[in-house]
Amino acid sequence: MPLMQRLVAELFGTFWLVLGGCGAAVLAAKFPETGIGFAGVALAFGLTVVTMGYAIGHISGFHLNPAITVGLWAGGRFPAKDVVPYIVAQVVGAIIAAFILLQIASGSPDFVLGPNGLAVNGYGPQSPGGYTLGAGLTIETVLTFGFLIVVLGATDSRSPIGFAPIAIGLALTLIHLISIPVTNTSVNPARSTGPALIVGGLALQQLWAFWVAPIIGGALGGFAYRALAGDPPAAR
Template sequence: MAISKRCIAELFGTFWLVLGGCGSAVLAAGFPEIGIGFVGVSLAFGLTVLTMAYSVGHISGCHLNPAVTVGLWAGGRFPAKDIVPYVVAQVAGAIAATAIIYLIASGKTGFTLAANSLAVNGYGSQSPDGYNLTSGLVAEIVLTFGFLVVILGSTDTRAPSGFAPIAIGLALTLIHLISIPVTNTSVNPARSTGPALLVGGLALQQLWLFWIAPIVGAALAGLAYRSLAGDPPSAPPITGDRN
């Protein structure tokens, strides 16, 4: 598949992830009486990945996340030359989705673009439950590491075929259930960048953590999985390409 088509798939897939995940947090999490809460938001993020894995996984691999792209490269599943185009597409999709969320949210009477609006990620005063920098750093590295192990393992040609999107979607749901109170859950630099750019201020100042920590965790997972399991026969170069 041509790189241009794969990047379009990545852009749309990441758009869907941020629209569904962050959109549910902004528009539905605290809705009076019938709000979905952070459990519902966790499920929304998982569902976005699951649905896109089945929809665009055969086109681009459905990374939707710069950390996943780097982790797959470290694991020997993705060519280095395609990292930058994928990351650019992912960030563009996240920004576009955040703009749509803002457009919808701003139509409600009394809406203001506060420092912690649009589901921004953060630590300290930006953390939903007041967790500090160390807590945020550890959570983002460890949880991204686990996420990539699930991705690499479930898409290994030696694993049962056809179930990878389910495992990956459920893993992302679990990650959000753990870490929404800590950092509002990133494990995805693109997902963090869209809201931070629109909100600005402290959200933008803290964005560095949500690039460094997920990428470090993902790269370590790629190296660790490759060392543990070796290269599978006819290893797929991208997530979701199992044929």
């Protein structure tokens, strides 16, 4: 596919991920009796990946995440020249989704754009469970590393055909089930950037951590899978 078509697909796919995942957290998880809770939010994020995998996987590869793009490059699956354009498209899609989510959420008389609005990521006072910066960096790095192993393994040409979006979506669901209490789960710098830019303040000050840890984890995961599995004849 031409680069421009792939970039548009990445923009829309990341928009869908942030609108669906963060939207579930902001709009559907806050009600004590009828809300979907942490498990529902985790599933929502997983479903965005599954649906986009089948919708745009054949166009752009459905990275939807700068850490995935860097990890695929590190794993020998993605050309270096396309890394930055993909990341820019992903961040733009996330920002658009966060802005639209703000417009929707503002339609409720109870909505207040506070420090924890729009499902921002954070540590310390921004962490749902009050976890430290060290805990946040550790879990984001380790879980992104594992996520890349799943992504590269599921899309390996030697893996069963047609199931990659399901495996990747379930992996993202699992990741959220583990880490929502710690950082509100990023493993995706674009997902963190959109809401943080809208909310500002402490969310924006802490944003660096949700670029550094996932990018490091993604790159390490890519290198590790390549060392473990070798270079396949082709990659889907």
